[in-house]
Amino acid sequence: MKTEALLKDPVFQLNLLLWMAKDQPSNGYRVRPFFWQHGFRLVYIEQPFAFPVETVNAIDRSGLDASTKPEPDVILGRQKDAKALYFEAKAESFGPSSDNSRQARGHLLACGPSFGEVYAPLVHCLLCYVVPEGSRRPMGECLDALSTELRNKRLVPGPFSSHGLAVSATQINYSWDSAFKAHLGVAEDSVPVLDGISEDTDPAPLLLVFSDEDCANTDLRDFYRQALLHQTRANLLCRLHPLPLGTTYSTTPDDLLMETTDGVFQYLGRQRQGGLRRLVRDNFLKRIHAHWSSKQPGITMQGDRLTTTWSVPGEKEAFLDWLEDRRTRFEANRPSNEPPMLFDTQQ
Amino acid sequence: MRALAPPNLRDRFDVYRFFNGLAAEAKEGLDARHARVPLVKTFLLEHVGHRGNGRPRPPADILRGLGAEARLIDDHFMSLTSRVLNPDTNRTEQQTTGFLEQFDERFFAYYTCEESKEAKKRVAQWVQSPDLDYVWFSSPLLQVLWDMDVSRRGDERFGKLTFRHESIFEMPEDFSSSEEEGEEAGREDSEEDERDSDDRPEVERRKARFEMGDRIGRIRCALSKLQEDYHPLYVLHALRIPSRMVLGGHHLHQTGQVTNRTDSFEDHRNTVRYLYRIYKSVLEFTEKSAWHEISHPQPLRFGTKGAPLIVKFEEPLTQATFDRWVQMAFQKRNRFKLWGDPIRLGPTKVHVYGADRHLWQPINLEFTSQGVVAILPQGTCGNTFHRLVTNIQHYVCPKIQAWVGSEPFENVVRKWPQDAEESNED
Numbered sequence: 001m002k003t004e005a006l007l008k009d010p011v012f013q014l015n016l017l018l019w020m021a022k023d024q025p026s027n028g029y030r031v032r033p034f035f036w037q038h039g040f041r042l043v044y045i046e047q048p049f050a051f052p053v054e055t056v057n058a059i060d061r062s063g064l065d066a067s068t069k070p071e072p073d074v075i076l077g078r079q080k081d082a083k084a085l086y087f088e089a090k091a092e093s094f095g096p097s098s099d100n101s102r103q104a105r106g107h108l109l110a111c112g113p114s115f116g117e118v119y120a121p122l123v124h125c126l127l128c129y130v131v132p133e134g135s136r137r138p139m140g141e142c143l144d145a146l147s148t149e150l151r152n153k154r155l156v157p158g159p160f161s162s163h164g165l166a167v168s169a170t171q172i173n174y175s176w177d178s179a180f181k182a183h184l185g186v187a188e189d190s191v192p193v194l195d196g197i198s199e200d201t202d203p204a205p206l207l208l209v210f211s212d213e214d215c216a217n218t219d220l221r222d223f224y225r226q227a228l229l230h231q232t233r234a235n236l237l238c239r240l241h242p243l244p245l246g247t248t249y250s251t252t253p254d255d256l257l258m259e260t261t262d263g264v265f266q267y268l269g270r271q272r273q274g275g276l277r278r279l280v281r282d283n284f285l286k287r288i289h290a291h292w293s294s295k296q297p298g299i300t301m302q303g304d305r306l307t308t309t310w311s312v313p314g315e316k317e318a319f320l321d322w323l324e325d326r327r328t329r330f331e332a333n334r335p336s337n338e339p340p341m342l343f344d345t346q347q
Numbered sequence: 348m349r350a351l352a353p354p355n356l357r358d359r360f361d362v363y364r365f366f367n368g369l370a371a372e373a374k375e376g377l378d379a380r381h382a383r384v385p386l387v388k389t390f391l392l393e394h395v396g397h398r399g400n401g402r403p404r405p406p407a408d409i410l411r412g413l414g415a416e417a418r419l420i421d422d423h424f425m426s427l428t429s430r431v432l433n434p435d436t437n438r439t440e441q442q443t444t445g446f447l448e449q450f451d452e453r454f455f456a457y458y459t460c461e462e463s464k465e466a467k468k469r470v471a472q473w474v475q476s477p478d479l480d481y482v483w484f485s486s487p488l489l490q491v492l493w494d495m496d497v498s499r500r501g502d503e504r505f506g507k508l509t510f511r512h513e514s515i516f517e518m519p520e521d522f523s524s525s526e527e528e529g530e531e532a533g534r535e536d537s538e539e540d541e542r543d544s545d546d547r548p549e550v551e552r553r554k555a556r557f558e559m560g561d562r563i564g565r566i567r568c569a570l571s572k573l574q575e576d577y578h579p580l581y582v583l584h585a586l587r588i589p590s591r592m593v594l595g596g597h598h599l600h601q602t603g604q605v606t607n608r609t610d611s612f613e614d615h616r617n618t619v620r621y622l623y624r625i626y627k628s629v630l631e632f633t634e635k636s637a638w639h640e641i642s643h644p645q646p647l648r649f650g651t652k653g654a655p656l657i658v659k660f661e662e663p664l665t666q667a668t669f670d671r672w673v674q675m676a677f678q679k680r681n682r683f684k685l686w687g688d689p690i691r692l693g694p695t696k697v698h699v700y701g702a703d704r705h706l707w708q709p710i711n712l713e714f715t716s717q718g719v720v721a722i723l724p725q726g727t728c729g730n731t732f733h734r735l736v737t738n739i740q741h742y743v744c745p746k747i748q749a750w751v752g753s754e755p756f757e758n759v760v761r762k763w764p765q766d767a768e769e770s771n772e773d
Contacts (some may be wrong), residue, residue: 022654022752023752024654024657024750024752024753025750025753025755026753028657029657030655030713031422033753036753101506164516198693201693201694201695202692202696204698204714205713205720206690206698206712206722207698207700207711223690227690227698227700228700230687230690230699230700231604231700231709231711234700234709234710238702238707241707259724
């Protein structure tokens with residue numbers, strides 16, 4: 001994977017932001033913990049913003065096409081001065097007439113007075129659009145135009161800034177504009193956030209969050225799905241190993257995804273949840289069931305739910321040996337969009 | 348066949364008296380340079396299976412599943428009976444092999460006077476269970492114990508430090524041969540390994556096994572310079588803790604085995620309790636750091652995974668060594684006790700979304716030729732970090748820098764109880 005292409009990948013961008021908000025050493029960090037060092041801590045990931053009723057009414061009255069459920073990638077907060085950073089990452093900039101502007105208008109309004117109403121005690125919010133460095137300036141111009149448009153309709157957008165990602169020699173640099181400098185109180189215009197970049201190595205840090213709808217690049221998406229399936233498989237192994245003989249255990253894609261995403265799953269939008277749920281159900285749980293249902297009567301699947309009961313010595317060991325075996329593959333290709341039949345009991 | 352437990356046992360003090368008698372006899376033997384009876388030794392154990400589901404199991408239940416029957420002597424003290432080979436008849440028979448004291452619901456001490464090799468083998472079998480693990484006194488923790496305590500116990504006292512590093516991934520044949528020799532039961536048996544080395548083929552690889560036995564003052568003067576000059580000396584593997592009360596000391600190994608080389612069992616038990624409080628405090632701090640995001644105040648209700656463990660190697664691994672490490676570290680029988688399917692991101696970089704196969708808890712890992720990043724999910728046991736650091740220094744790179752979040756690892760292992768008297772309440 002060329003690093004330049006990765007800078008446009010929303011999953012890479014999101015995970016980079018999360019790593020920048022993670023506690024790490026000031027020397028020896030994996031990703032420079034820039035936001036952590038400035039006192040910002042994680043508040044939400046991919047959580048739809050819920051506007052106050054008055055704002056929704058005002059948007060309706062304005063006749064503007066603005067999202068009333070904008071979904072920022074990340075929100076960070078700093079309690080000591082009630083400041084917040086509201087991030088949206090994009091592969092490239094867009095213009096005021098783009099389809100993306102609907103969502104951008106929603107983000108701008110979310111970062112206005114509505115933010116303090118919803119996320120008090122955090123009050124002062126800055127919208128941060130993260131794009132490849134070459135798109136940073138046009139992104140700022142677009143946000144400026146959209147803000148003017150909103151104000152003309154007597155709506156109150158919040159302040160905004162645009163941030164850039166660029167490869168420079170063996171580093172990835174993160175840069176920003178004057179609005180961000182003022183909001184954070186920093187003097188510099190950019191910082192290197194990842195070191196040791198080379199042509200032959202994907203610079204990505206460990207994946208913290210992935211949702212299936214994020215990634216347009218098919219190869220990358222399958223790579224991320226593979227990582228998620230590995231996590232899910234590890235999680236299932238950890239749950240099954242301690243079970244004594246005779247215990248019935250059952251699980252669903254939602255159970256496993258809650259564990260593997262550390263609870264992020266419950267905050268994802270329905271479409272995003274649906275994509276991940278299908279992936280785990282079709283490519284993982286159904287594959288397990290298909291392999292074992294004829295060999296062990298205690299392995300059943302009903303709807304989304306896989307149930308295991310081992311009643312004969314040796315069954316558990318055989319099952320777990322197979323699940324642990326690295327030669328057992330779970331495909332990462334996209335599953336079908338068909339929902340499960342409500343009563344499709346599979347024996 | 349020698350008795351491993353007192354006859355007509357009434358209470359734990361009968362056990363203390365029995366071990367005191369053995370300790371005195373053993374010390375006389377040591378002084379006469381002839382071991383008359385095996386030394387009393389203690390294995391500190393951690394009950395880890397309850398992490399995550401919040402249901403600790405009583406030690407008697409755990410050990411029953413592992414073939415050892417417990418008989419309660421008092422609320423927190425029990426005898427353990429297992430199958431033992433009787434050398435006189437060459438048959439196995441049920442015998443009390445030792446005694447288990449439950450310090451709290453997470454930490455136990457197993458006291459025994461069984462022969463060292465047999466006792467290690469027995470405990471190694473127990474810790475195959477996901478319910479139990481060794482307590483991992485990593486080299487940084489042993490170094491802090493030396494710096495903050497042992498090196499200040501008197502310049503004229505006898506001290507003994509053991510260092511051990513084996514670059515088992517440097518040569519293709521090394522890892523497999525080490526695995527056959529090793530597994531946990533054999534990892535402490537340096538003396539036996541060395542005994543017949545003349546007759547064995549020798550593999551050329553970096554392998555350092557040192558023992559410094561000298562007056563504490565002399566060791567203290569020399570140690571840091573020696574370490575700077577030769578990095579395997581950063582891999583402190585065992586440490587003699589001289590007693591403050593009696594002659595002799597207590598020999599602490601990385602896996603939490605403490606051997607009594609004094610004539611007092613009470614002094615030995617006090618040292619074990621002291622080490623237990625230190626390890627518990629360090630582990631709790633590790634976990635607090637690793638999961639620190641979860642207690643975000645309302646309404647900032649959301650958190651995600653906590654601080655990572657970051658390890659940087661002083662010297663990068665070669666491509667060949669890195670490849671062998673990645674190939675071997677996730678095989679079924681491996682010293683790192685990890686499960687996963689490495690995803691290659693470059694010639695010297697992999698990501699593994701896997702599990703600690705000993706405790707069966709998830710762990711996400713990044714291995715590169717220059718270091719390791721590990722993330723523990725919330726609620727999982729922090730001793731995975733300590734085992735990982737221990738094994739990295741032992742088998743991969745002797746000199747490392749490590750952090751849990753922004754906290755240097757050498758500070759993490761300094762998180763001892765603030766007030767020793769207060770912590771005696773545990």
